[in-house]
Amino acid sequence: MTDILLDTTGDLDIQNGDIVIGYSDNQHQEHILLANKGEYKEFPELGVGIDRMLNEDDFLPFLIEAKKNLEYDGMKINNIKFEENGNLNIDGYYK
Numbered sequence: 001m002t003d004i005l006l007d008t009t010g011d012l013d014i015q016n017g018d019i020v021i022g023y024s025d026n027q028h029q030e031h032i033l034l035a036n037k038g039e040y041k042e043f044p045e046l047g048v049g050i051d052r053m054l055n056e057d058d059f060l061p062f063l064i065e066a067k068k069n070l071e072y073d074g075m076k077i078n079n080i081k082f083e084e085n086g087n088l089n090i091d092g093y094y095k
Contacts, residue, residue, distance in 0.1 A: 001025050001094050025094055032069050046072060
């Protein structure tokens with residue numbers, strides 16, 4: 001998907017005085033995982049709230065919630081899991 005891109009601080013990515021537009025699927029996934037429910041006023045049920053997971057030992061509810069939210073956003077998820085190094089691996093694509 002192509003959309004307006006943000007820089008590493010969350011501000012609009014501006015280069016040479018222009019807003020940068022480019023591949024944004026990973027950016028959308030990140031925003032959904034970071035957002036808490038209610039932060040998107042038009043879609044109040046969207047958001048996983050990854051920060052709430054930090055003190056949890058059981059990651060399965062988080063993975064289920066992440067898959068559900070990403071599918072709600074229009075992704076086809078084949079698999080979502082934590083790798084041994086702790087990275088979240090999302091195998092999916094936007095329809």
